[in-house]
Amino acid sequence: PSEEDPSEEDPSEEDPSEEDPSEEDPSEGVNEATNDVGGELAIKLDDKTKNNNEETNEVGSVVIENQKPEGGLMGYFAGMLISILTFAFFVARDVGNLAGSRVATGYYSKSEKSEKADLYEEAEQLWADGAYIESIDLLRNYIEKYPGEYHARQRIAEIYENDLASYRAAALEYESILTMELPPKRWGWAAIHLCNLYSGKLGETEKALDLLRRVADECADTTPGQKARDRLAKIDAM
Incomplete structure (x- = not known):
């Protein structure tokens, strides 16, 4: 009988060292499950973080919205107060100027009346002292300063007629009086x-x-x- 060659192997026999690629390693399933759980946890944490951030933003926006009207109202009242104070300042200034102007006008008016009366009284005093011509001259100065005064012209005519017996001069004074609007x-x-x-x-x-x-x-x-x-x-x- 012929001898079998021991080097020849039966092709039907498989090498036990070779693994079936269809078989899966159980550790890989565990890793994948772990990764899935971690991913879900990470997603949940991200969602919670987002929710917390959104809630924080909402709370912040509410606080800001609540603060805005208060700040705007304070600014409005501050502006109104400044406007009122400014208006009061200008009113007080105008009233002060008006009062000062009236006081000054009254003072000058009083001074003018006093000067007018003093000048006429001085002329009368000269007449009382017998200085008739000097009295007439002062009365004429009075008329130049106050041309509408009827009494000064009449007084000159009376002095000419009664004290100086200058009837023609007295008549001329009366004629000048008749030219006035009386x-x-x-x-x-x-x-x-x-x-x-x-x-x-x-x-x-x-x-x-x-x-x-x-x-x-x-x-x-x-x-x-x-x-x-x-x-x-x-x-x-x-």
Whole structure:
């Protein structure tokens, strides 16, 4: 019989050292399970962290929203207070300026009246001392400073007529008075005085009659007008 070659192997026999690739290592399943659990835990932790962050953000936004109106309200009141104080400052300044202006105006007005009275009294004192010409000169200075003063002109006419017996000068003063804008009654009395000078001391009867007729017409509703009509009636009756 033929001898078998021991080097030849049966191809049907398998090497026990070779492993079936289809078989899985049990440690790999454990690792995968561990990884899955870790991943789920990590995801859950991330979700919790996100939720916590979202809650923190929500709480922070609520706090900020609650703080914003309070801060805005404080700013509004602060601005209003500043506006009120500024307005009060300007009002106080304007009132102070107005009060100061009125005080100054009153002071100057009082000073002017005092100076006016003092000047007239000085002229009267000169007249009382017998200084008639000096009194007239001071009265003329008074008229230059206060041109609308009727009494100063009348006083000059009286001094000329009564103290200096200068009837023509007195008549000229009365004529200047009649050129002023005066109330009818005052104008009529000045005209009556001038009529007396014309008809008496100056002997100018025609001038006196013409002026009497003018007084009777222009001052009809006054006492001088009535007096002028009465005198004209007496003259006509003669």
